[in-house]
Amino acid sequence: MNSKKQDAFQRLAAALKVLPNVGPKSAQRMAYHLLQHKRKEAEELVDALQAALRQVHHCSMCNTFCEGGLCDICADETRDGRRLMVVHMPADVSNMEAANCHDGLYFVLMGQINTALGMDVSAIALDRLAQRLGGGEVEEIIIATAFTAEGNATAFVLSEFFKNLPYKVSRLSQGIPLGGELEYVDAGTLAQAVYERRLIKEGGA
Numbered sequence: 001m002n003s004k005k006q007d008a009f010q011r012l013a014a015a016l017k018v019l020p021n022v023g024p025k026s027a028q029r030m031a032y033h034l035l036q037h038k039r040k041e042a043e044e045l046v047d048a049l050q051a052a053l054r055q056v057h058h059c060s061m062c063n064t065f066c067e068g069g070l071c072d073i074c075a076d077e078t079r080d081g082r083r084l085m086v087v088h089m090p091a092d093v094s095n096m097e098a099a100n101c102h103d104g105l106y107f108v109l110m111g112q113i114n115t116a117l118g119m120d121v122s123a124i125a126l127d128r129l130a131q132r133l134g135g136g137e138v139e140e141i142i143i144a145t146a147f148t149a150e151g152n153a154t155a156f157v158l159s160e161f162f163k164n165l166p167y168k169v170s171r172l173s174q175g176i177p178l179g180g181e182l183e184y185v186d187a188g189t190l191a192q193a194v195y196e197r198r199l200i201k202e203g204g205a
């Protein structure tokens, strides 16, 4: 390899390290694999990535990923805007929808508080949540974070955030196994955790 090709290869391997759980060795293996066996698919990957970067943005109401200003759920006028379920990630919305147990709206924090790094609230979109609530018809907040250290820390920060606000606040019941990420919980258990949600505080200031 001449030095220019070497540079392009190293640049690719370095770029692939941006993916979660990919260290230098895996990144090198991926780069070899793409260049040796999957050149056509690699071009599709580039196209798909560019299109997604151009077209996918945050929903102006719930903060999930969507194309256009509002996601399908926020744009659906048959949903009950009085109940707002707060979740970590867009995948949690899909799981809740699949469990068919929540006809209200969502807010997606796009992260959770990493307790190993302290209680850094900048990991969750609290500012956007505050904006979302301003002037809305929301009456109840359902905290649907996981029962992991991060999920519990996030739930704690959220309940503090809502402490002096006039909303009824509840959290999913502990039917979900301890340490359980919501994405590994089956639909029936998820639905039960929503129906049996635990009241944190009543509505009213």
Ligand SMILES: [Zn+2]
Residues within 6 Å of the ligand: 059, 060, 061, 062, 063, 064, 070, 071, 072, 073, 074, 075
């Ligand atoms: Zn939305």
